[in-house]
Amino acid sequence: MKALVYHGPGRRTWEDKASPVLQQPTDALVRITKTTICGTDLHILKGDVPEVPTGLTLGHEGVGVVTAVGAAVTQFKPGDHVLISCITSCGKCPSCRRGMYSHCADGGWILGHLIDGTQAEYVRIPHADGSLHLIPPGSDDEEPLVMLSDILPTGFECGVLNGEVGPGDTVAIIGAGPIGLSALLTAQFYSPARLILVDPDPNRLEVARTFGATHTFASAGAMTAILNLTGGRGVDVAIEAVGVPETFELCEAIIAPGGRIANVGVHGRSVVLHLQKLWAQNITIRTRLVDAVTTPQLLKTVQSGKLAPKRLITHRFPLAEVMRAYDVFANAAHEKALKVILTN
Numbered sequence: 001m002k003a004l005v006y007h008g009p010g011r012r013t014w015e016d017k018a019s020p021v022l023q024q025p026t027d028a029l030v031r032i033t034k035t036t037i038c039g040t041d042l043h044i045l046k047g048d049v050p051e052v053p054t055g056l057t058l059g060h061e062g063v064g065v066v067t068a069v070g071a072a073v074t075q076f077k078p079g080d081h082v083l084i085s086c087i088t089s090c091g092k093c094p095s096c097r098r099g100m101y102s103h104c105a106d107g108g109w110i111l112g113h114l115i116d117g118t119q120a121e122y123v124r125i126p127h128a129d130g131s132l133h134l135i136p137p138g139s140d141d142e143e144p145l146v147m148l149s150d151i152l153p154t155g156f157e158c159g160v161l162n163g164e165v166g167p168g169d170t171v172a173i174i175g176a177g178p179i180g181l182s183a184l185l186t187a188q189f190y191s192p193a194r195l196i197l198v199d200p201d202p203n204r205l206e207v208a209r210t211f212g213a214t215h216t217f218a219s220a221g222a223m224t225a226i227l228n229l230t231g232g233r234g235v236d237v238a239i240e241a242v243g244v245p246e247t248f249e250l251c252e253a254i255i256a257p258g259g260r261i262a263n264v265g266v267h268g269r270s271v272v273l274h275l276q277k278l279w280a281q282n283i284t285i286r287t288r289l290v291d292a293v294t295t296p297q298l299l300k301t302v303q304s305g306k307l308a309p310k311r312l313i314t315h316r317f318p319l320a321e322v323m324r325a326y327d328v329f330a331n332a333a334h335e336k337a338l339k340v341i342l343t344n
Contacts, residue, residue, distance in 0.1 A: 003057040003120035004322045009047035014323050017057065020116065020124035025072035026090075028128035030082060032344045034142045035062035035118045035319065037329045038150055039177060040266055043243065044113075048268030052113060059119030060086040060111040061149035063135065063142045064344075066128075073128045081135040083299070084118060086111060086150040087292040089130035096130070102289035107131070109289060118149075119322055121344055133295060136303070143341050144302055147182070147309035151339070152298050154264060154290040155182025155241070160190070161294075162286040163237035163262035170194040172226055174250055175241035176204035176216075177332070178312055178339050179264055183239050184211050185307060186298075196235065198222045198250070201333045211311065219250075226254045233257075240264060245271045252278060260284045312339045319344040 003017040020029055038061060044052050066080045076082065088107030089096050095103040102108050107127055111117040116124065125131050135145060160183055165171055169192040173180045176199035184195060196215045197208035205216040217225045227234065234256035240248050243265025251261045252274050261283065301307040315335070317325040319342045328335045 001121040002320065003116070004059065004326075006044060006052060006056050006058050007054050010045060012045060012058070012323070012326065014320070017120070019122050022068060022070050023124065024126060025070040026127050026129065027070045028066050028073055028076055028125045028132065029068040030064040030084065030123050030125055030132075031067050032062050032064045032118055032121060032123060032319070034064075034146050034344070035059055035342050036146050036149075036339055037119070037322075037326060037342075039179065041112070042330055043266045043268060046268065048266060049113065056112070057116035057120045057123075058112045059117035060109065060113065061146055061151075062118035062123070063145050063149075064123070066132075067122070069128060075129045076132055076134065081139070083133040083135055083145050083295070084111070084123070084125060084149055085131050085133065085292045085295060087131070087290060088126050090127045091130040099291060099293050101130075101291040101293060119319075119342070121319070133299060139303065141310070143313055144308070144310040145299075146341060147312055147339065148295055148298055148302065150290065150292075151178045151182045151312070152186065152307075152309055153292045153294050155179050155184075156186040156294055156298065157290050157292075158264040158288040159183035159239040159241065159262050160187045162288050163239055163260045165190045165192055165237050167191040168193045169236040170196070170230060170256075171237040171239065172196040172198060172235040172251075172254055173239045173241055174198045174247045175265065176201065176208045177241065180239070180241035181208060181211055181312060181338065182309070183241060183264065184208060184213060185309070188212050192237075194229075196226060196229070198226075203333070203336050204338075207338070223250060223253045230256070235259060237262065243267050245269055249274070255281070255283055258282045260286065263287045313341055314338045315340040317342050
């Protein structure tokens with residue numbers, strides 16, 4: 001089969017690779033029909049995730065068709081149309097029993113991280129019963145469902161739920177990329193009074209306004225603009241959706257007393273914690289790796305038409321053009337790219 005393979009920081013190739021095989025009775029094999037590229041894949045290529053081994057197939061999002069299952073798989077059979085979760089869950093270990101699937105003792109975020117991922121023609125899914133979701137018959141449009149593999153549950157769980165967004169809140173989301181926009185879309189479930197988006201890219205800020213942002217600010221001068229908007233108080237919730245020190249420190253600078261900072265970004269460098277200013281402000285800082293525990297809930301919301309993640313898709317490529325798709329996604333500001341869909 002063909003696969004997008006990581007060969008160390010800055011190096012990726014589209015190459016022939018042996019097709020996956022069942023290794024455990026709980027495995028399933030899936031033929032990928034649609035997949036995408038995540039900002040985390042770019043972090044891997046930058047060297048921010050050093051545990052990723054060379055020779056690994058990247059990717060942790062996608063939909064496809066089951067081609068084979070191990071003897072212990074009970075929920076799926078060959079021919080089933082499935083959504084692949086970015087998080088692998090055994091469902092039995094102490095972390096999984098707490099709903100903290102991201103820290104599964106035999107799973108978590110392993111696809112495209114520690115084991116071969118989804119940017120390929122076929123993928124092996126360990127613990128298939130806990131790591132796949134059956135796509136109901138009649139769901140002909142696969143494209144929005146790919147957004148449910150990672151970015152929508154990530155923006156929702158790590159940003160909105162960790163930030164405890166509530167009615168009347170003023171919320172600032174730092175970063176208007178796909179994750180930030182996913183947080184923007186799902187924050188509206190809870191009726192905040194203000195939804196502020198901060199980004200250096202004017203195009204993304206324009207998109208944010210069409211997605212429901214009440215205020216948008218360029219990164220330069222954002223702190224002053226937000227403090228002026230809030231009468232100097234700051235915001236109730238600050239969601240960091242980039243993963244660089246400057247954006248996390250902006251969250252620290254604009255958070256109001258009693259506020260919540262929810263970190264979503266993948267950080268490859270140390271961040272300064274200004275505890276000398278925050279220690280007496282009743283601030284909550286939360287980190288989280290997505291557990292994808294809300295995927296069934298979000299799937300129902302998408303199917304009902306209450307949530308339209310297809311709006312995040314800006315570019316489409318055949319899977320065989322994944323190298324070009326990476327170039328487009330990595331130059332998002334120039335290409336006006338949000339999410340790309342790769343079709344096998």
